[in-house]
Amino acid sequence: MKNKNILITALILCIAGSVRAADNVSALKAGEVIARNGTQAGATACIACHGTREEEPKTDSFPRLFNQSRYYIVNQLKDYATGVRANAVMGPIAKALTDEEKENVAAYYSEILFPSPKVKKASAVVLKRGEVLAMTGDAKLEIQGCNNCHGPGGVGLAPAIPALAGQYANYTESQLKAWKNGTRKNSSSQMLEIAKKLSDKDIQALALYFQQVPVRTEKKSVTK
Template identity: 50%
Template sequence: MTAAPVNRLSLAVVVIGSFGLLGIAIAAAQTSPQGDPNRGAVVAAQGVPKAGVPACAQCHAYTGSSDGSGAFPRLAGQSAYYLGKELADYAGGVRSNAIMTPIAKGLGATERADVAAYYAEVKGPFLPLADVSSALFKRGEQLAKVGDESKGLQSCDNCHGPGGAGQPPAIPYLAGQYGPYIAMQLRMWQRGYRRNSDDAMAYIAKRLSDGDIDAVAAYFQQVRRADQLAQDSRK
């Protein structure tokens, strides 16, 4: 009979920590260098050859839609602050990836801010989606909108905004992000391979089953923010 109160307490700590992170990020965003999307477009299209940095478009597409495989995340319309922070984390070794780490290290701080500003502005198309079973979608929807108190899980929407729309500048949108990419990142947090956020994501990921991860990833791949509907191929 004591499990539920413990879960509620843990849940409260995670919620408070998440909103504390948001406040810190807002303050940081106000002092971060503002990127130039026009210069960023050049980096996205051409890379920085003298630094050995390939074009971002090779993996993420010039439109920020990536290739649909889920190996590379959708960048279009993501917060410039968030994109810049992730690049800085790769460059600083806080987040590790065999492809992204050397690329981020090859970019200067201004170039990182520029390319982040570019992808924050573009409205790339959404690629066709694979079918998702009704049961998988409903479980993902439950976790996204309500959470699961029996596991000490708040809803994803509490931090990532209604419908996974994001809470700029710090918290990324999930709506329309590729399901395989979301699932991969959750498993990396779950197993301790990704550590470049507060403890909230590790706490959540470790309480999700493999089925839960697949469900919430499939759900967010299917939903759209209001401003994304014009780019959706399912019109």
Template identity: 45%
Template sequence: MKQPRRQPLACAASLAVAAILMVSPAAAQDGAAIAANGVSGAPACASCHGTQGEGNAESGFPRLAGLNAAYLVHQLASFVDGTRKNDIMPPIAKALTPEQRQAVADFYAGQKVASATAEKPDAKLLARGAALAITGDWSHGVPACGQCHGPAGQGVGTAFPRLAGQGATYIENEIAAWKDGKRGNDPLHLMSGIAHKLSDDEVKAVAAYYAGLHVAKDSPHD
């Protein structure tokens, strides 16, 4: 079937509009710009998560750099639909369009991960954390964290994020959120079940262990 011919002027106008939309800051497709400057209703992501998404370990703001883009989009959507509760993020996530969320996620997924410098925790605490991460505690029905989050916490696929180098305070806070029912956006509610089986000391141990790990240079984030 023949396609109807378009008028040259109409074609030119359409192309011009498309070009403007592609480059216009108002289209908000530039994830780096959103991260650095924010948009109407959403402050700059960098104000909490750092200029390159390195996070703020002391304040409990997570590292976003190098995390899988699909995972980040899912988390933003969870703040919007209420399956992940937080005192700060829901209004910010709601201020972003789906396209803006994707743009920001793509930007952070492409950032290099800098190893955090923090005071080394107690060796006994680290050893307990390593045991839980590598072998788990089957006497209490706790599988090894690495079964989902990969060897040395480098992350697996789009659902299980990289934990290596993530701030200990953030990890502790999120496990507490699963315990308290403030977060329920995990696959098959795996983390919700595991979190309830961990004591406070075990949570601290696992968090300290993963916070001290280096990120593999060839670890995928896409």
């Protein structure tokens, strides 16, 4: 009798697991359709700027969404929609997406693993300054190492903390400056305090450093 109960429980868990897996597969498929074609309500096709499974973004003016968690991507889309994160391009696109569409398109991008971009090497001195700030911070500036929060090697700490490794330097630099000048207000207490203390030179060193750090390569779960 006991064995039978265990068997039934195992069967139920199995079915629940495959229902969840099927949900994820349909989210990924629906997300890919949005990424490739946009939506009727007016969200533009994401791939025009953010790339696909096969292709990086066309220029480094657009962030790589690969290697970010589904949770982080959804939250950013919500913040663009409300304007907590002000951006003329992403604001209207995020507003046009329903919550379910945000979840689906985030599932698509968060599943893509893509190696770091091929970039010209920055000078050794600049990269070293970036590395020190990333790993240990700067006691004089009262800044802790970025990787304390962003994870070893800056690969991100899912679900809430984004990856910095392999992100375009242009973009990382623009975000640190956005906190400084007040156009990005999400997680304000944490990143705002840090960005305020960084000189433009240090911001550039950090951005160039993280761009050439290898991204994580192990497969993630779409549920994160």
